[in-house]
Every structure is written in C-alpha cells, then in structure tokens.
Amino acid sequence: MSTSTSYEAKFRVWRGDADSGELRDFTIEVNEGEVVLDIIHRLQATQAPDLAVRWNCKAGKCGSCSAEINGRPRLMCMTRMSLFAPEDTITVTPLRTFPVIRDLVTDVEFNYRKAREIPAFVPPAGLAPGEYRMRQEDVGRSQEFRKCIECFLCQDVCHVVRDHEENKQAFAGPRFLMRMAELDMHPLDEASREGLDRQRAVQEEHGLGFCNITKCCTEVCPESIKITDNALIPMKERAVDRKYDPLVWLGSKIRRRRSD
Ligand code: SF4
Numbered sequence: 001m002s003t004s005t006s007y008e009a010k011f012r013v014w015r016g017d018a019d020s021g022e023l024r025d026f027t028i029e030v031n032e033g034e035v036v037l038d039i040i041h042r043l044q045a046t047q048a049p050d051l052a053v054r055w056n057c058k059a060g061k062c063g064s065c066s067a068e069i070n071g072r073p074r075l076m077c078m079t080r081m082s083l084f085a086p087e088d089t090i091t092v093t094p095l096r097t098f099p100v101i102r103d104l105v106t107d108v109e110f111n112y113r114k115a116r117e118i119p120a121f122v123p124p125a126g127l128a129p130g131e132y133r134m135r136q137e138d139v140g141r142s143q144e145f146r147k148c149i150e151c152f153l154c155q156d157v158c159h160v161v162r163d164h165e166e167n168k169q170a171f172a173g174p175r176f177l178m179r180m181a182e183l184d185m186h187p188l189d190e191a192s193r194e195g196l197d198r199q200r201a202v203q204e205e206h207g208l209g210f211c212n213i214t215k216c217c218t219e220v221c222p223e224s225i226k227i228t229d230n231a232l233i234p235m236k237e238r239a240v241d242r243k244y245d246p247l248v249w250l251g252s253k254i255r256r257r258r259s260d
Pocket residue numbers: 157158159160173174210211212213214215216217218228232
C-alpha cells in the first residue's frame with residue numbers, strides 16, 4: 001500500500017540476452033526507505049514478471065545483486081532511493097565487464113577461474129591450527145581483505161579489463177591481486193616450501209604490472225576495503241624490491257641454474 005511519501009519514479013532497465021537487448025522505460029511506485037532492489041522486485045511483481053535479477057541476502061553481504069546504476073557499479077540492495085531526486089531517471093544495467101546471460105544477470109565465471117589459479121595458503125610445518133601466533137597488525141591486515149563479499153564490483157570497474165576483453169587472460173583483477181597480496185604478506189604462509197613464488201607469479205602470471213593504481217576499484221568497494229593502498233601498492237613495492245635487491249636477484253639466478 002502506498003504511504004504519504006510515495007512517488008512515481010522513472011526507471012530505465014536493460015532487457016535482453018547475450019545476442020541483443022535495449023533499455024526499457026518504466027514508471028514505478030517508490031516508498032520511503034526503499035532501495036533500488038525493492039523497485040526491481042516491484043517491477044517483477046507488477047510490470048515485468050520475467051525480468052532476470054540475481055540476489056540473495058538483501059543485506060549487502062552475499063555480493064550477488066551487483067549492477068550498474070546510472071553507470072556506477074553498485075549493490076542494488078545497498079543503494080537507497082533517497083540518493084536520487086524524485087524527478088531523476090534511474091538507469092539500471094548489468095555489469096559491463098562480464099557477458100550478459102539475461103537482463104541484469106551476468107556470467108561472472110571469469111572471477112571463479114581467476115580464484116582457482118591462486119595457490120592456497122601453505123600452513124607452517126609442524127604447527128597445528130590452534131598453535132598459530134601472529135602479531136595483531138598482521139591479523140588486522142588479513143581481516144580487512146577478508147571482508148570481501150565477492151561482489152566483483154571492483155573487477156567490473158577496473159579499466160584494464162572493462163574496455164579490453166583481450167587482457168582478461170593475463171590479468172587477475174583487483175579482487176584477486178588483493179588475495180595474492182594477502183597471502184604474500186601473511187607471516188605464516190610457507191609458499192616457498194611448496195616451490196611457489198608468489199611475488200614472481202603476481203607479476204608474471206597475474207598481471208600486477210597492468211595496474212596503474214587509479215583506485216577506481218577502491219572507490220566502488222561496498223566493504224570500503226582500501227584495495228589499492230593496502231594491497232596493490234604494497235604488493236607492487238614487494239615485487240619491485242625483490243627484483244632490484246641484488247641478493248634476491250643472485251639467489252634466483254643460482255636457483256634457476258641449479259634447476260637447469
Ligand atoms: S587501481 Fe589497479 S586494479 Fe584498481 S581499478 Fe585501477 S588499474 Fe584496476
């Protein structure tokens with residue numbers, strides 16, 4: 001039922017599939033306190049029953065309702081209608097960086113593929129999980145990165161892949177570069193024991209060098225993770241330090257010669 005603060009909003013919503021699509025106009029009721037996802041649900045209930053949209057929690061925690069609202073990557077469930085003036089037209093489109101399946105639903109498989117390419121944490125030898133000890137500073141850093149809800153808004157906005165499909169092969173994207181930074185900075189990770197070199201891999205296999213620290217990823221993160229300042233820039237420094245550290249360089253040469 002309408003409240004006294006209801007109004008009719010103008011919405012433009014992208015409808016279509018992988019082959020073709022277009023923006024469709026709707027006029028739809030908005031009530032006080034609602035978010036964009038409420039309006040999309042009302043559209044489904046009243047005017048477009050087959051409108052495809054992905055969502056689960058409606059609480060900003062599952063990361064599935066990502067879309068572009070007036071061109072900006074956002075969670076639909078966390079975007080209040082009060083952000084907009086009643087006379088505004090609100091345009092809702094699917095994430096541009098990933099292939100459309102239907103309407104507002106995109107195929108985000110790229111991200112799962114990149115996640116699978118990152119070797120997991122290698123626990124310290126000889127210690128049971130309850131015996132791990134870390135400084136609070138290291139715990140805090142991991143906790144910040146682990147707030148990630150995998151909404152992939154940062155992946156969507158990053159210009160390295162947004163306008164360059166061909167870069168997807170060689171670039172993991174901010175979410176996964178951050179994951180690699182987390183593991184590399186983890187004081188208990190013993191990746192080298194398994195023959196893994198995370199600093200080499202992040203540069204040579206996952207494209208850290210493509211990132212020119214524009215911070216667009218940080219700006220859209222709904223968890224306010226400082227992706228660029230706290231993960232990508234430190235990871236660049238670590239990888240570069242290593243490259244220009246003469247002892248590290250000599251060590252890697254000797255190791256390479258031994259394995260030849
Ligand atoms: S800071 Fe790097 S990873 Fe983030 S959006 Fe810019 S280029 Fe992409």
